[in-house]
Amino acid sequence: MKFAPALFGLLALALWEAAVRFGGVPVYELPGPIAIVRAFLSDPAGLLEALGSTLFVTFAALAAAAVLSVAMAMGMSASKLAQAAIQPWAVALQVTPLPAIAPLIIIWVGDPFVALVVCATIVAFFPLFANTATGLASAPPELHDLFRLYGAGRWRTMALLRLPAALPYFLSGLRISGGLALVGAVVAELVAGSGGFASGLAYRILEASFRLQMPRMFAALVLLALAGIVLNFGLGAAGQAILRRRGLV
Amino acid sequence: MLTVSHAGRRFPSGVEALRDVSLRLVASDFVALLGPSGCGKSTLLRLIAGLDQPDQGSVTWDGGSPAPGDIGYVFQDATLLPWATVEDNVFLPLRLRGLQRNAAMPAVRAVLERVGLQGFEKARPRTLSGGMRMRVSIARALVTQPRILLMDEPFAALDEFTRHRLQADLLAVWRQAGCTVVFVTHSIYEAAFLARRIVLMTPRPGRIDREIGSALTAGPDTRLDPAYAALVAEVSFGMADAVR
Ligand SMILES: Nc1ncnc2c1ncn2[C@@H]1O[C@H](COP(=O)(O)OP(=O)(O)OP(=O)(O)O)[C@@H](O)[C@H]1O
Ligand SMILES: [Mg+2]
Numbered sequence: 001m002k003f004a005p006a007l008f009g010l011l012a013l014a015l016w017e018a019a020v021r022f023g024g025v026p027v028y029e030l031p032g033p034i035a036i037v038r039a040f041l042s043d044p045a046g047l048l049e050a051l052g053s054t055l056f057v058t059f060a061a062l063a064a065a066a067v068l069s070v071a072m073a074m075g076m077s078a079s080k081l082a083q084a085a086i087q088p089w090a091v092a093l094q095v096t097p098l099p100a101i102a103p104l105i106i107i108w109v110g111d112p113f114v115a116l117v118v119c120a121t122i123v124a125f126f127p128l129f130a131n132t133a134t135g136l137a138s139a140p141p142e143l144h145d146l147f148r149l150y151g152a153g154r155w156r157t158m159a160l161l162r163l164p165a166a167l168p169y170f171l172s173g174l175r176i177s178g179g180l181a182l183v184g185a186v187v188a189e190l191v192a193g194s195g196g197f198a199s200g201l202a203y204r205i206l207e208a209s210f211r212l213q214m215p216r217m218f219a220a221l222v223l224l225a226l227a228g229i230v231l232n233f234g235l236g237a238a239g240q241a242i243l244r245r246r247g248l249v
Numbered sequence: 250m251l252t253v254s255h256a257g258r259r260f261p262s263g264v265e266a267l268r269d270v271s272l273r274l275v276a277s278d279f280v281a282l283l284g285p286s287g288c289g290k291s292t293l294l295r296l297i298a299g300l301d302q303p304d305q306g307s308v309t310w311d312g313g314s315p316a317p318g319d320i321g322y323v324f325q326d327a328t329l330l331p332w333a334t335v336e337d338n339v340f341l342p343l344r345l346r347g348l349q350r351n352a353a354m355p356a357v358r359a360v361l362e363r364v365g366l367q368g369f370e371k372a373r374p375r376t377l378s379g380g381m382r383m384r385v386s387i388a389r390a391l392v393t394q395p396r397i398l399l400m401d402e403p404f405a406a407l408d409e410f411t412r413h414r415l416q417a418d419l420l421a422v423w424r425q426a427g428c429t430v431v432f433v434t435h436s437i438y439e440a441a442f443l444a445r446r447i448v449l450m451t452p453r454p455g456r457i458d459r460e461i462g463s464a465l466t467a468g469p470d471t472r473l474d475p476a477y478a479a480l481v482a483e484v485s486f487g488m489a490d491a492v493r
Contacts, residue, residue, distance in 0.1 A: 142328040145300050150345040150393075151317035160344070164332050246332045247373030 031215040036222060039215035047204060047216075051223050054200040057113070057185040058178075058231070061120030065177055068121070069129035070170065077136040077162060078154060094126040098184060102191040116188045116200070123184030124177040128170065135169025136162045168248060171239035178235045182228050250274050250311055250396065250429060251297065257305030257454075258292055266292040268454040269306070274397065278429040281444035283437065283484070285492055289455030290433040294399045297431065298322055318346055321390030321398040321428075325405055327382035329374040329389075336361065336370040339388045346393070356392055363422055364388045380411035384418075391422065397429045405435065416442055420467055437488060441480045442467050449484070449491045458491035 013033045019025065020032035027035060040047060072090070076083040102119050109115040139161050147157045189202030201220050208217035243249045253272040259265045266289035274280065282290045295301040296308050298320050329338045336357050343353040361367060364384040374382055383403060390398055404412045420443065423430055434440050440447045447461040463480055471477050 140326070140328055142324045142326065143330070145295075145298075146322060146328065146341075147345065148300060149298060149317065149320060149322055150342050152345045156345060160341070161330075164330070167332070247334070247375065248332055 028212050028214050031218055035215040036218045039213070040219040040223070043216075047201070047220055047223055050199065050201045050204045050220070051227060054182070054185050054189065054202065054224075055227060057116045057120055057189075057200065058181045060117045061124050061181045061185060062174070062178055064117060064121045065124035065128050065181065066170075066174065069125055069132050069173070073129055073132035073136055073166075074158065074163075076133055078158070090126065090129055093122060096122075098123055098187050099191060102188050106188075106192050112192060116185060116192060119188035119191075120181045120184035123187075124181035127176040127180065128173040131169040131173030131176075132166050135166030138169065139165040164246075167246070168239075168243055171242060175232060175235040175239060178231045179228055182224075182231060186224065250276050250278075251308070252311075253293070253297065253306070253308050255306035256293075256296060256303040256308060258289070258296065258301070258303050265454040267296075267303070268456050270455065270457055271306075272448065272457065274429050274431065276396075276429060277427050278431075279423060279443060279445045280429075280431050281440035281447045282431060282433045282450060283435075283440045283447055283488065284450030284455065285452050286435065288450045288452050290450060291401055293455070294322075294401055294431065294433060297397070298399055315396070318342060318393030319396045321393065321395035323383075323386050323390045323398070323400040323403045325402045327374070327379075327386040329382060329385055331374050333374075334370065335366060335372050335374070335377070335385050338374070338385055339392050342389060342393050360388045360392045363391070363425070365418060378411075379407055380415060383407065383415060387419070387422070391426060391428075394426070395428055397431065398423075398426075400430065400432045402433050402435065404439070412439075417467070417469070419443070437481055437484045441465070441477060441484055442471060447484055449487050451491050459487055461487055 017032040017034055020027075020030060020035075031039070072086055076086050098119055101122075105118050105122075106112070106115045109118055143161055144157070147161055152160070185200065186202045189200040190206065193200075193203040193206045201224055204220045205217055205224075208214070208220060240249065251274045253270055256267060256270045257265070258267040270289075270293060272280075272293075282293065284290055292301065296303050299308070299315070330341065333341070336354070339357045339361060340350065340353050343356065344350070358367075358370070361370060364387055366381065366384050366388065369377070369381065374385065377385070386403070390400075404415055407415065416439065419430075432440075432443055441463065442465075445463055447463060449458045449461070450456065451458045461480075461484055465471060465474070465476060465480060
């Protein structure tokens with residue numbers, strides 16, 4: 001039972017390899033898994049370096065999105081005016097497709113690394129922001145009454161009630177935004193890559209596809225998918241661990 | 250100690266929750282507010298606590314307005330901080346008044362012992378039963394040594410065995426602490442068991458219909474006492490009259 005996913009995966013890989021090998025599929029259309037692994041092993045350093053670059057952008061964007069979203073959600077929960085001012089812009093940001101604005105950002109922001117981080121931050125921002133804002137307002141009104149009864153001001157209520165109540169919401173936002181930051185980084189790299197900025201995994205994918213190195217392109221894709229899975233489960237596990245330490249699960 | 254005089258409260262929605270309510274609370278009182286759902290009992294408690302203002306009449310304290318900590322409030326749900334331990338939940342009111350943890354701990358420990366929670370100082374709320382959570386909530390309200398303890402249907406969500414035990418323990422705590430208790434309830438039996446004064450309220454807009462005094466000193470056998478049965482009957486008749 002426990003090995004079912006692994007067995008299923010191996011079976012699928014074997015069928016894939018067999019289909020490619022005996023079905024006469026040309027390698028420039030669909031390479032088999034063995035060819036993909038070979039392509040990876042022929043230049044692991046280059047691909048891993050590219051992955052490192054993409055992940056660096058991802059984590060920088062996630063950190064930036066976390067700081068920005070918490071700051072803005074706190075501002076919003078502190079004042080109705082700030083809420084009215086911020087909310088529509090946050091939604092506007094959410095519905096703007098990144099590929100449409102990435103070229104502009106890359107032109108406006110001189111430094112290419114910063115430009116990529118800005119793009120990925122825009123994509124990662126909204127779930128964190130929306131979740132944190134919900135979390136800050138999630139404590140029951142009775143607890144707010146209690147804080148008022150004991151004379152707690154806005155900041156003490158923020159520090160001792162709103163922020164701790166928001167933590168689980170923030171953590172589940174972080175998990176969603178982690179994957180989005182990775183997607184944002186890759187999309188931005190794709191846009192930037194055609195403009196000559198070469199370092200991330202997306203650029204390797206573009207490059208390999210231009211040169212018809214399909215196995216290498218697939219190797220980069222697989223690497224990206226694995227990174228996404230590890231990121232998602234890593235953030236999920238870290239969040240669970242924090243909640244468990246706080247006695248919330 | 251506190252006088253509510255001709256207080257009225259109409260919400261912006263147009264609902265008139267209270268009309269011309271007058272009530273005087275003296276030291277070491279135990280008052281039960283009894284009335285049907287929606288008659289403004291919670292609204293009256295919030296006026297007393299200063300969490301809401303009457304738009305007619307007044308709420309005045311003898312000797313000036315109360316300091317934070319003069320009022321303890323217990324809600325129907327325990328409303329604990331789920332991320333904080335039992336002792337940190339009870340520490341909260343003192344913390345909000347600027348006390349250091351070490352300085353506050355003796356008081357926290359003492360009040361936890363009074364509500365029968367020694368040994369659970371480090372437990373999290375989610376690992377406690379409903380009755381124990383309510384004990385934490387009562388300890389939190391008592392830790393500042395309030396002059397007045399407001400309780401809004403605190404035992405309504407508990408099973409009957411737990412409720413009876415908590416009622417008895419509340420009376421013991423009240424006799425020792427000597428504060429004034431205002432206890433909101435739907436239950437005629439609960440009001441008759443606990444209170445010195447039973448205040449009956451009419452349906453909306455809530456007014457005080459009448460007040461029934463009790464000479465009962467509740468103990469383990471009170472529920473078998475004919476005097477208790479007579480009081481329950483008197484309150485029942487009164488309530489039937491007030492609701493009409
Ligand atoms: N903040 C508010 N805004 C508008 N209406 C309110 C508000 N609070 C209470 N009310 C209304 O005032 C009336 C009295 O409410 P209240 O909560 O005081 O009743 P209650 O006696 O405590 O009822 P219950 O026994 O169900 O708790 C209700 O009709 C309620 O809908
Ligand atoms: Mg109520």
